[in-house]
Amino acid sequence: MGADETPDGVIIGDDGLARPAWAASDPLMRDYYDTEWGMPVTDERGMFERLTLEAFQSGLSWATILRKRPAFRHAFADFEPDAVARFDDADFDRLMADAAIVRNKLKIRAAIRNAQATIDLRPDGGLADFVWSYRPETTPAPRTMDELPTTSPESVALSKDLKKRGFVFVGPTTMYALMSAIGMVDLHLVDSHRRGTSGIWR
Numbered sequence: 001m002g003a004d005e006t007p008d009g010v011i012i013g014d015d016g017l018a019r020p021a022w023a024a025s026d027p028l029m030r031d032y033y034d035t036e037w038g039m040p041v042t043d044e045r046g047m048f049e050r051l052t053l054e055a056f057q058s059g060l061s062w063a064t065i066l067r068k069r070p071a072f073r074h075a076f077a078d079f080e081p082d083a084v085a086r087f088d089d090a091d092f093d094r095l096m097a098d099a100a101i102v103r104n105k106l107k108i109r110a111a112i113r114n115a116q117a118t119i120d121l122r123p124d125g126g127l128a129d130f131v132w133s134y135r136p137e138t139t140p141a142p143r144t145m146d147e148l149p150t151t152s153p154e155s156v157a158l159s160k161d162l163k164k165r166g167f168v169f170v171g172p173t174t175m176y177a178l179m180s181a182i183g184m185v186d187l188h189l190v191d192s193h194r195r196g197t198s199g200i201w202r
Contacts, residue, residue, distance in 0.1 A: 009144045010191045017193040020145060029063055038198050041182040047128045048118050049079035052111045054178045055169035056102050064102075071100035076111060081127075084115035110169040117166035130165075132184065134158040139186045139201045148187055151176050 004012045011024035023033030041047055053072065057065045065072075075098050077083035087095075095101065095108045118127045134154045142148050155176035162170045180187040183198035196202060 010189055018189075018191050019194070020189055020192060026063060028066055032066055033194065037181055038183045038186060038188055038194060040198055040200060042128050042132070044081065044118065044127050045079055047131060047182070048081050048084075048115065049073075050178055050181055051114060051127070051131075051167075051170070052076065052079060054174050054181070055110055055114075056104070056107050057177070058107075058169065058171075058174055060102065068101055071098070075101050081115040081118040084112055085119055087112045087115075107169060114167050114169070117162075121165060130162075131158065131178070131182075134161075134179075135184045141190055142187060143190045145189070149176070152179075152185070154184075155179055 009021065010018040011021055012018055013024060013030075017034075019030065019033060023029050023037075041050055053065050053069065056072070073079060075095055092105075092108060092112070096103050096105060121127050121130055124130070134157060136152060136154045140147070140149055151172040156172045158179075159170050159172045159175045162175070176185075179185050183200050186196065186198060186201040188195040188197075
């Protein structure tokens with residue numbers, strides 16, 4: 001345990017605030033943790049962006065995706081579902097040639113397919129409301145990183161039902177990562193300065 005690390009595994013920063021190790025050193029990750037991760041996302045474009053980036057993150061580090069996010073936004077029309085749904089073979093080739101993003105043909109195809117599936121959900125309330133309808137009644141209260149769950153009954157159900165609606169690359173683990181990123185569950189460690197800041201869980 002380092003000099004600035006508590007028994008529960010949070011690290012006290014030079015600003016005196018407690019964060020998990022993954023958010024304690026890299027300035028980009030620290031800013032993301034302090035301002036965005038775990039905060040509610042309730043609009044369609046924002047939800048589609050998070051869904052897409054979580055799919056691209058599968059098998060990679062979130063830091064990699066976060067550093068590439070400006071390039072992803074440029075390449076994917078700022079994640080406007082209507083625009084992405086219109087992507088054709090030329091757009092696919094453009095994306096596959098874009099070294100600034102993650103060039104994975106299955107994930108690129110998934111993003112385009114999921115944009116159309118997002119549009120198809122609008123008559124039933126839209127993607128954001130659909131995802132939030134799986135909010136659990138309680139949230140975990142992890143004290144250490146070892147206590148962090150990676151799936152839940154709700155993420156399994158959300159994954160299953162999104163697939164029924166035509167979405168791909170939406171497995172239970174990916175959906176749990178989405179749920180934590182948008183505040184549907186509070187996975188901030190109990191001793192973190194960010195615990196409870198979403199306003200959803202007290």
